[in-house]
Amino acid sequence: MIFSENEPRFVILLGPPGAGKGTHAGPLSKILQTPHISTGELFREQIHNQSPLGILAQKYIGLGQLVPDEVVVDMLFQRLKEPDCKKGAILDGFPRTVYQGKILANRLSEKAKILALFFAVGEEEIIKRICGRLSCKGCKKPYHIQFAPPQKPQTCDDCQEELIQRSDDKEEIIRERLLVYSKKTKALVDYYQKQNNLLKIDASQNPDIVLKNCLSALGSAQLQSV
Numbered sequence: 698m699i700f701s702e703n704e705p706r707f708v709i710l711l712g713p714p715g716a717g718k719g720t721h722a723g724p725l726s727k728i729l730q731t732p733h734i735s736t737g738e739l740f741r742e743q744i745h746n747q748s749p750l751g752i753l754a755q756k757y758i759g760l761g762q763l764v765p766d767e768v769v770v771d772m773l774f775q776r777l778k779e780p781d782c783k784k785g786a787i788l789d790g791f792p793r794t795v796y797q798g799k800i801l802a803n804r805l806s807e808k809a810k811i812l813a814l815f816f817a818v819g820e821e822e823i824i825k826r827i828c829g830r831l832s833c834k835g836c837k838k839p840y841h842i843q844f845a846p847p848q849k850p851q852t853c854d855d856c857q858e859e860l861i862q863r864s865d866d867k868e869e870i871i872r873e874r875l876l877v878y879s880k881k882t883k884a885l886v887d888y889y890q891k892q893n894n895l896l897k898i899d900a901s902q903n904p905d906i907v908l909k910n911c912l913s914a915l916g917s918a919q920l921q922s923v
């Protein structure tokens with residue numbers, strides 16, 4: 698599967714929090730040789746640096762709510778201007794509203810193709826997954842206390858940095874994030890379905906199978922579009 702400057706591909710990872718978007722974004726980015734852009738991660742960097750954007754975003758993220766559309770769109774398009782995005786990108790956490798989806802479609806070049814991978818998984822499974830998740834403070838590699846534990850407690854297998862829990866991965870905030878997903882983000886499933894750009898993946902399966910299914914769905918979609 699080849700992404701090129703003549704046929705840039707933007708792969709959207711769509712699904713509720715905890716569906717596995719972050720877990721699969723890294724491997725997909727390596728295999729497809731396309732940058733992984735996570736708007737949540739871009740915000741967390743800004744929060745860490747206490748920039749004006751970070752201070753603003755923190756107010757919404759701490760409540761489990763969405764950061765206003767214009768703020769996210771500006772931040773994302775700044776990142777997409779960078780030369781490594783010429784062949785496309787794996788978008789993790791964007792779009793999160795139909796408005797964002799429309800802006801993305803309007804502002805990308807005409808030759809760009811959007812493919813949405815929809816990670817379908819039930820709510821109880823999501824709560825179980827999010828409550829135990831951890832990530833490396835340094836390289837951001839994801840872990841899970843029960844499903845993907847590190848070899849040494851609280852330590853990244855790859856870079857030996859400390860593992861941390863996201864401040865918005867607490868049960869009451871997760872419930873709010875799930876509500877926001879149902880009210881604002883879920884409509885994107887229909888939006889991409891109507892455009893024939895939706896690839897549905899059963900994300901309740903084990904991660905190796907999910908990754909394999911993502912790649913074969915993207916491969917078939919790529920073939921159909923040439």
Ligand code: AMP
Pocket residue numbers: 714735736737738740757758761762763764765766769789790791792793794797865874
């Ligand atoms: P994530 O890491 O994708 O779960 O994002 C963490 C938080 O960042 C979300 O709960 C939102 O508050 C905010 N955020 C990330 N991406 C977006 C987006 N596309 N639109 C609005 N808010 C976002």
